[in-house]
Amino acid sequence: MAKKRIAIIGAGLGGLSAAVRLANAGFDVDVFEQNNDAGGKAGSLIFNGFRFDTGPSLLTMPNVLKELFSECGENLQNHLHLKKLNIICKYFYHDGSVINAFSEINEFGKEIERSTHEKQKTLKNYFNYCKTIYDLTAELFLYKSPQQASTYLSMRAISTLFQIKSIDPFRTVHQANSLFFRDSKIIQLFDRYATYNGSNPYLAPATLNIIPHVEYSMGSYVTRGGIFSISKALKQLAENKGVNFYFNAKVEKIEVTRKSTRGIVLGGKFYPYNAVLSNIDVLTTYKNIIDVDSKKVIDKLSKHDLSTSALVFYWGVKGKNEQLEVHNILFSEDYKKEFNDLFTNKVIHNDPTIYIYISSKYEPSDAPKDCENWFVMINTPPNINQNWEDEVKRFRKIILDKIKKTISADIEDKIIAEKILTPIDLEIRTGSYNGSIYGISSNDKFAAFLRHPNFSKDISGLYFCGGSVHPGGGIPLVILSGKIASDMIKKKYS
Template sequence: MPQPQALIIGAGIAGIATAIRLAVKGYHVQVFEANSYPGGKLSEFEQQGYRFDAGPSLFTMPQYVDELFKLAGKNPKDYFTYQKLDVVCNYFYPDGSRLKAYADPDKFAAEIKLQTGETAEAINQYNRNSARIYDITNHVFLEQSLHRLQTYLSSKTLKSILRLFQIDAFRTMNAANQSFFKDKRLVQFYDRYATYNGSNPYQAPATLNVIPHLEQHFGAYFPKGGMYSIISSLVKLAEESGVQFHYNFPIDEIVLAGKKASGIKVNDDFIGADVVVSNMDVWFTYRKLLNKHPQLFPEKILNQERSSSALIFYWGIKKQFDQLDLHNIFFSADYEAEFNAIWKQKSIHQDPTVYLNISSKHQQTDAPAGHENWFTMINVPANTGQNWDELIKEARQNIIKKLSAQLGENITPLIESESILDPRSIESRTSSYQGSLYGTSSNSQFAAFLRHANRSSKIKNLYFCGGSVHPGGGIPLALLSGRIVSEWVD
C-alpha cells in the first residue's frame, strides 16, 4: 500500500506535535508555514544584544512535551532539558505588600499566612477543591474530544459525568474565590488565573479554578535555552521522524472533492493528501482557506466572543533588579475595573496589572552583563478597530509609572532598546483572529462544549489543532489538541 499523506497547515506547537504523532503512525507528513520560522506565537528574536521569547513565557506540564520524544522512541533529555522553579512568581500589590509563590506547598502556605493572615487550612481546602476539579475534568474536557461518542462510553468519563456537579460551573471564579478567602489580595491572586486562557474572572465559571492546580501541583519550569528551545527541539524530532517543513509557504486554499478534503493549493499548485490538519486559527481556516464553501461554515462558533489579547513591550534594561525574578506580577488597585475596561469598554485600564518576565535571571546570555531583558505584558481586548496607537502610548506611560513606583526608581532612562507587540501585529504574524491569544473566551459555563471540535463535522478528512479549538489555548492544551487529532485520525 502507498504511504498515507498528511498535510499540516501552520507550524505552531500544536501543528508540530500533530506532525510528529502522524509521522510515528506511518504518515508522510508535510508542514506548510507562512512565516520564515516555526513556532507560531512561541517565537524568539534578538535586539541590541538582548534575546526575547516573543510569546508564551510560562512552562507547565512538561510531561506533554516529553511524551512526544518517548512516542518516537527517543530520550527527551537528549533533546530538551528544563529545571523546576523554586519560586513560581513574585507578586507586588499596590499597598506595598508582596507575596512570593513558592513551589513547595508548605512554604507557600506559610508565606500566605505571613503576608495575608489566611490559614494553612484555607489554602489546603482551596487546593483540594482545585485538585478535585482537575480529577473530574482532565480525562473528559482536556485529554479527549468532547465531540466523539467514544469519549462518553469510557468508565472514566461516566465517573466524571456523575461528579459534574462538583466542578462549580454555576459560580464565577471571583465569587468562588471570595467564598474561600477573606483577604482581597488572595482573592485577586486566584482571580488572576482567568487570564491564563484569556477570560474574565468576574464572568468565567469557577470550573477554571482548576488552573492553579496545574501550576502549583505540577510545578512551573524553565527550559534550558529559553522557551523557544521547546520549538527547536520538537522541530528537530519531527525532521528526524521524516516530517518535511516548508517555510514562507502561505496556503491559498483547502481543496474539497465534494465534502471531503482532498488536499491544498499552494502558489496555485495542488498537493493531494489523505488527511489535512489546520493549525491556523479556525476563524481564518474557514474565512480564508474555505471561502468558496460558506455553506459549510459553523457560523455560531465563528461568531463567538474572542479571548483577550496582549500588549507587550520588549525592553532592554541597563540594570539588574535583585527584587525581581523570572516571573513577576504587579497588580492593579482595582481589578474589577481593569476587567471591565477590557471586556465592556474594549479599552485599557489606566492602572493595568503588569506581568514582567525576565529570562536573563536564569539564562544570563539573554542580556548583556549587568542588564536584563524585560518582557513586559498587560492584558488588553481583542482588536475590534480601537485606536491602538493612542492606547499604546497611554499604556506605556502608565506601565512605566507603575513599575517605577514599585521598584523605587525611574525606569525610563534604563530602557535602551524596545520592540512592541500589540493585537494588530499578533493577528498579522500568527493569523489569530482579532489578535486573541486563546481563540474564543471561556466566559460562560458551556464554553468548553462550544469550542470548535478537532475534526470537521461537515468536511471529511479535515482536522483542527491549536489554541482556537478544543481543548483550548496555552502550550499544554495545544499539545493535547495534537494528541486528540492523532487519535481521531485512526
C-alpha cells in the same frame, strides 16, 4: 501501499505535536509555515544583543511533553533541560504589599500567613479542591474530544458526569475563590488564572480552578535556552521522524470538493493530500482559507466573546533589578473594573495589571553583561481597529509610571533596546483572529463544549489543532490538541 499524505498548515506547538505523532505513526507529513521558522506564538526575537521569548514564558504540565517524546522512543531530558521554579511568580499589589508564590505548598502557605489574614490550612483545602477538578476532568476534557460519543464510553467518564457539581461549572472563578478566601489579595491572585486562557474570572466557570493545581501541585518550569527551546526541540524531533517543513509558505486555500478536503493551494498551485490539519486559528481558517461557504460555523463561533489579546514591550534594560523574579505581576487596584473594561467596554483598563518576565535571570546569555531582557505585557481586548500607535504611546507611559511607583524602579532611561507587539502584529504573524490569543474565551459555563472540535463536522478530511480549538490555549493544551487531532487522523486513515 502508498503512505497517506497529510498537510499541516502552521508550525505552532499544536501543529508540531501533530506532525511528530503522525510521522511517527508512518504518515507522509508536510508542514507549511508562513514564517521563516517554527514556533508560532512560541517564537524567539533577537536584537541588540538581547533574546526574548515572543509569547509564552511559563511551562506547566511537563508530563505532556514527556509523553510526546516517549511516544517516539525518546527521553525528554536528552532534548530539553527543564528547570522547576521555586518562586513561580512574585505579586506586587497597589498598597505596596508583596506576595511570593512559592511552588512548595507549605512555603507558600507560610508566605500567605505572613502577608495576609489567610491560613495555611485554607490554602491546602483550596489546592485539594483544585485537584478534585483536575482528577475528574483531565482525562475526559484534556486528553479526549468531548464532541465524540466514544469519549463517554468509559466508567471514568460516566462517573465524572455524575459528579458534575464537583467540577464546579455553575459558579464563576471569582465566586468560588471568594468563598474559599477572605483576603482580597489572595482572591485576586487566584482569579488571575482565568487569564491563562484569555477569560474573565467574573464570568468564567470555576472549573478553570484546575489551573492552580496544574501550576503548583504539578510544578511550573522554564527551559534552558528559553521557552523557544521547546519549539526548536519539537521541530528537530519532527525532522528526525521524516516530517518535511516548508517555510515562508503561506497557504492560500484548503480545497474542498463535495464536502471533502482534496488538498491545499500554495503560490497559486494545487497540492493534493488525503487530509489537511489546520494549526491556524479556527475562525481565520474558516473565514480566509476554506473555499466553501462556512457561514454556519462562523456565526456559531462569533456568538461568543473572543479571548484577550496582548500588548507586549520587549525591553533591553541596562542594569539588574534585584527586586524582580523571573515572573512578576504588578496588579491593578480594581480587578473587576479591569475585566469590565476588557470585555464589556473593549478598552484597555487605565490601570492595567502588568506582567514582567525576565528570562535572563535564569538564562544569562539572553542579555548582555549587566543588562536584563524585560518582557512586559498587559492584557488588551482583541483588535477592533483601535489606534494602536496611540495606545502604545499611552500605555508605555502608564506602564513605566506604574513600575516606578510600585517597585521604585525608574527604567525609562535604562531601556537601550525596544520592540513592541500589538494585537495586529499577533494577527499578522500568527493568524490569530483579531489578535485574540486563545480563540473564543471561556466566559461561559459550557465553555468546554463550545470550543470548536478537532475535526470539521461538515467537511471530511479537515482537522484542527491549536489554541483556538479543543482543549484550548497554552503550551500543554495545544500539544494535547495535536495529540487529539492526530489520533483522529490515525483512526480514520491507518
